[in-house]
Amino acid sequence: MIVDFSQFDRLCENTGRCGIGACRSGASVGAEIKLEGLMVAEPDWEAVGKAIRDRMVQLGLLQEELARRSNIAPATIREIEYNTVQRRRGKRTLRALSAALEWHEDHLEAIRNREAPPARETLGQAARNAAAGAATAIEETLRELLGRVAEIERMLADLHRSQFGE
Known part of the structure; x- marks a missing residue:
């Protein structure tokens, strides 16, 4: 397992700052160090x-x-x-x-972190994703509002029946 070395600053007994150049443990930038059973890669x-x-x-x-x-x-x-x-x-x-x-x-x-970079979304993809997310949010809000309108209509009908006996 390769782990971002900068996450282990607190574990370095020599300087407390491994991952920031060479430390007294002899680690140098780009080195891999075995640390408590984990393979730890310094930032590249x-x-x-x-x-x-x-x-x-x-x-x-x-x-x-x-x-x-x-x-x-x-x-x-x-x-x-x-x-x-x-x-x-x-x-x-x-x-x-x-x-x-x-x-x-x-x-x-x-x-x-020595990982494969994520693919950049094209402007069109980003716009489509944003529009799809916005449309979903609008649909959910509309469903909620329609439910509230239906409840208000039921309440009005009940009130009308109680007032006018219809």
């Missing part, structure tokens, strides 16, 4: 950096444009792209970069 930041560089070339983006699109500081993008500073990165950072690179929001997180 080199693969994340390569994916970002490749995608920027594919889209013809400069770091400044990626920074503007993602609202992530250019220095942070450089650190991730070239894997120069080993630190934890929040999901929001990776999601913002993924979206700015026109990928599924979990794309870079999957790469970091």
Whole structure:
């Protein structure tokens, strides 16, 4: 079983910060470490950096444009792209970069965790899924309202019978 190494910070007896560069246990970035019977994979930041560089070339983006699109500081993008500073990165950072690179929001997180990235929905698929969800919600609300109207009609009929004896 491969597990995201960053989830085990509290288990490292040497530094408490494994997954953030090399620690005194001798673990280095990209290594797999056996931890209490589990195979634990450190985040693959080199693969994340390569994916970002490749995608920027594919889209013809400069770091400044990626920074503007993602609202992530250019220095942070450089650190991730070239894997120069080993630190934890929040999901929001990776999601913002993924979206700015026109990928599924979990794309870079999957790469970091050595998993297959999820397929990005096309705009048409996303719109159809959103419309289908909205239609389902509207149908449920309409059914509920029709049930309430039927109950009000029954109550009015009962009131009419009691008042007019019909």
